[in-house]
Amino acid sequence: MKQLLNFRWRRRSRPQPPSGSRRGLSWATAAFAFGLLLNVDRVPQYVAGISVVFIVWRLLAAYRKIYLPGAVIRSLMAMLLVATVLLRFHTLNGLTAGTALLMLMGAVKLLETRSQRDQFIVVAAAVFLLLAACLDRQGLVRAPLYLLHAWFCCAALAVVAGTIGVPTPANTTLTLDNRAALLLAARSLAIALPLAVAMFVLFPRLPGAFWAIPRSDEALTGLGDTMSPGSISLLTSSYDVAFRAQFEGPPPPPQERYWRGPVLHEFDGYTWKRDSHALAHLQPLQYLGPSYRYRISLEPSSRRWWFALDTPTSSPESRVFFTYDYQLISAQPITEGTQYTLTSYTSTRATQPLSDLARHYDTRLPENRNPRARALAMELRGTVNSDTAYVAAVLEYLRKGGFQYTLEPPRLGPDSVDDFLFGTRLGFCGHYASAFASLMRAAGVPARVVTGYLGGEWNPIGRYFIVRQSDAHSWTEVWLDGRGWTRVDPTGVVAPARLRRGILDILPNAVSAPARFVRSQPWLASLLHRWDALNTWWDNRVVKFNYDDQLRLLKQLGFKSPSAQDLGWAFGAALVGWLLWTAWHVGRTAPRSRPDALARAYVRLCRKLERAGVRREVYQGPVAFAAKISEQRPELASDIEPLLLRYARLRYGRTEDRTYRDEVREFERDVRRLTPTRHARASGMRHRSQTES
Numbered sequence: 001m002k003q004l005l006n007f008r009w010r011r012r013s014r015p016q017p018p019s020g021s022r023r024g025l026s027w028a029t030a031a032f033a034f035g036l037l038l039n040v041d042r043v044p045q046y047v048a049g050i051s052v053v054f055i056v057w058r059l060l061a062a063y064r065k066i067y068l069p070g071a072v073i074r075s076l077m078a079m080l081l082v083a084t085v086l087l088r089f090h091t092l093n094g095l096t097a098g099t100a101l102l103m104l105m106g107a108v109k110l111l112e113t114r115s116q117r118d119q120f121i122v123v124a125a126a127v128f129l130l131l132a133a134c135l136d137r138q139g140l141v142r143a144p145l146y147l148l149h150a151w152f153c154c155a156a157l158a159v160v161a162g163t164i165g166v167p168t169p170a171n172t173t174l175t176l177d178n179r180a181a182l183l184l185a186a187r188s189l190a191i192a193l194p195l196a197v198a199m200f201v202l203f204p205r206l207p208g209a210f211w212a213i214p215r216s217d218e219a220l221t222g223l224g225d226t227m228s229p230g231s232i233s234l235l236t237s238s239y240d241v242a243f244r245a246q247f248e249g250p251p252p253p254p255q256e257r258y259w260r261g262p263v264l265h266e267f268d269g270y271t272w273k274r275d276s277h278a279l280a281h282l283q284p285l286q287y288l289g290p291s292y293r294y295r296i297s298l299e300p301s302s303r304r305w306w307f308a309l310d311t312p313t314s315s316p317e318s319r320v321f322f323t324y325d326y327q328l329i330s331a332q333p334i335t336e337g338t339q340y341t342l343t344s345y346t347s348t349r350a351t352q353p354l355s356d357l358a359r360h361y362d363t364r365l366p367e368n369r370n371p372r373a374r375a376l377a378m379e380l381r382g383t384v385n386s387d388t389a390y391v392a393a394v395l396e397y398l399r400k401g402g403f404q405y406t407l408e409p410p411r412l413g414p415d416s417v418d419d420f421l422f423g424t425r426l427g428f429c430g431h432y433a434s435a436f437a438s439l440m441r442a443a444g445v446p447a448r449v450v451t452g453y454l455g456g457e458w459n460p461i462g463r464y465f466i467v468r469q470s471d472a473h474s475w476t477e478v479w480l481d482g483r484g485w486t487r488v489d490p491t492g493v494v495a496p497a498r499l500r501r502g503i504l505d506i507l508p509n510a511v512s513a514p515a516r517f518v519r520s521q522p523w524l525a526s527l528l529h530r531w532d533a534l535n536t537w538w539d540n541r542v543v544k545f546n547y548d549d550q551l552r553l554l555k556q557l558g559f560k561s562p563s564a565q566d567l568g569w570a571f572g573a574a575l576v577g578w579l580l581w582t583a584w585h586v587g588r589t590a591p592r593s594r595p596d597a598l599a600r601a602y603v604r605l606c607r608k609l610e611r612a613g614v615r616r617e618v619y620q621g622p623v624a625f626a627a628k629i630s631e632q633r634p635e636l637a638s639d640i641e642p643l644l645l646r647y648a649r650l651r652y653g654r655t656e657d658r659t660y661r662d663e664v665r666e667f668e669r670d671v672r673r674l675t676p677t678r679h680a681r682a683s684g685m686r687h688r689s690q691t692e693s
Contacts, residue, residue: 022062025113027156027181028122029055032106034149035129042136043100044088050081054107069111078108099132119160127153140538154185191582198574204567205547223261223305223451227430227474228271229412229420238469242453243307244297244536246464252292252309254455255499256346258475258487259307259467261452263325265362267441269369270416272434272449281355282324283484285311288347297540298338304330307452307467309344310487316340325448339544350484354446362446362479370417370438377442387445387480394439395493398432401425405495429491429498433474436490446479450487454498462533601668602647609640612676622648636676643670 033055040048061068069077081104082092089097106125113122130149133142155178162176176184243259251257264272292309306320306328315322317340321329365374380393402425409426412419417438420431433449440447454473456465475489492499517524541549554562554570595603606616606625614633616625626644630637650663 021116024116024119024156024160025062026059027159028113028119028126029059029110031126031149031153031156032110032122032129034152035106035126035133036103038133038142038145038149039099039103039129039136042096043103047085047100047103051103051107054110058110058113071112074108074111077111078105081105081108095132095136099129099136102128102132116160120157123153123156123160126156138539138543140535143538151182151185151189154188155181158184191585194581195575195578198571198578200545201553202550202567202571202574204564204571205550223303223472225262225264225274226271227264227434227449227451229409229416229427229431229434240469241299242301242467242469242471243299244459244462244464244466245294245309245456246297246462247292247294249293251294251465252346256310257455257465258310258346258450258473258489259453259456260310260312260326260450261305261307262450263323263327263477264449264451265325267365267434267438269366270412270414272437275361282322283354284351285484286349286351287313287345288349289345291343291345293341293343295339295341297536298334298340300335300337302333302335304333306330306334306338306340308342310346311348312342312344314343316342337539337544339540348484349482353481354479354484359446359479362448363441363444365438365441370415372415372422373417373435373438374442376421377439380439381443387478390443390445391440391478391480391488394436395488395490398436398490399493403427403432403494405491405498429474429489432490432494433476436488437476437478440476440478448477448485450475450477459529459533461529462536464536466532597668598647598650598664601664601671602651605643605647605671605674608671608674608676609636612636614676622651639674640676643667643674 033052036048036051036055058068060066082101085097085101085104086092089100091097092101102125106122106129109118109121109125113119126149130146130153134146158176158181159178162181245259262274265275266273291313294309296307298306306316308326308328311326312322312328315328319331320340321327321331323329376397377394380397381390384390384393401421404426405428406426407428409428409431410424412424417435420427420435437447437449451472451474453467453471454475455471456467459466473491475487475491477485477487480486489499550567551562554566557570559566602622609616609629612633614629614636616628620628622644626637626641629640629644646663646667650660650667
């Protein structure tokens, strides 16, 4: 029964494996542990902990006599771990769940690793962990780690496969040492590098996101579709990058760098929300002033907003909706870096009046909320005779009303606008935009709140703007007859510097201490700009290198109208070139065994005999060659045959001792002294004289 179930821990009955096998196990385990480190920060902690325990367990079992689990125990472990992953992720698919499962199953495999084949499987698991890390993150900072792990895995394969099958007299095996394995792996990777570059650049890529892997389990930050007091201030404390913008020409002035995000229409007295369905059509516009063409590199946010400078002219892609209020909304959340090119204007004029439905929709306010703000709006509206004058009157009220700009205002009650206007008078952009839009609507002026970003940090190395989460901002758009939707930023009358400078310039304590330290040190800020420019180049030119980039590259190489077929031909030519270069390199560097002293002397003897008219065929050994000479040239047999027979005895009956080395030197000396051509001439003269007599 005990043998059938094998439930007990068993001590290994076989002898300890040879040192070469333990070296292979150590290298394979180290390669697997390296793969764990590349993924340890994106899997549950218990996954990494169990894997480390199994690694230590296996190494101790290899070098000390401790217990290893039997087959049934290992099977139960594997099933329990699979169930754990399934309960945690509710699936075995996906990058994170698949990586966790691979780590645990590879660790269980270590517990039964005994043969060379098992070690190969462990190294293969390490390679798949490297692939999982590459699919998850492709940042420049991780690229050296990936290359180092690939080198280590190749070296581990060399060590595991480096056992020579011929035993030595000590009944051990010859193995590849560590330095030789690392050199062999580096040389192999160097030879494969040109092929990898050719495949990356020229192998035809399928357009679209065929290789994209969804990352729905990631929690990232960004602007939402609601705004209430406190929401924007939470973002302004983050120094993370929201997106980067690179203009093809001169950029707009600082006071016009408004990056449009979600537009909010519904207000319940405390929170502004984006409408769930469009109640208006896209308003035709007359574009005024210069146009700006630029490229956005958007960071993942798990949101659906594509940001644009003020008013874009159209959607950059078919899967991105261009709404009636000039938002860009993607059909899917942005879970990976995205790039797109837009054209925008910062000044426009509507060519048609606002519809009654849209006017009603953007003047709605909740009843019985913020009554004092309503009364203030009626009072100010009664002093002017136009909407434009009313906007100016409200801005003047905010300018002279003792309001202050701060990111740490006191809490507001349900009537947030009343509490702000007549109570605290302390707030940031969200407070001012909400109060201003409420006052506009209370007086019958259509208004809406726009959230997004303002400004951006100029990177002189990469020549682009870095827009961070700390640049989050909100402003108001009001409808003015004859002009259409007009941007009004009430924050500008309270904190005018905010329109020209970043939030961190006027409120440096808004971010964490490390971010403040970076901004306070010019040399460190310059170093980070250089790193960001390099990392952006890597992301744009390498990570996001796509089918369109391949076609542009072919155009630069001289193809007039490149296509996928041209890419195939170019890749085929590169592949043939690489194969020819590899064959030449391997042939040039292949080790050639140098003949020993005895073989060199024998070759010299055969050359002398060939000059004397006796040629040795490639299939003839020394004894057969001696018989041929005796038959065809008997006059040479007395001098040559003893040498050939002596060579046969030395070559095929050799013994490594002092006498053997002396005989080889004597054979070399006799060959040097031999002159078969002179013997042949003397024999010929004697033969002719005998014939004449």
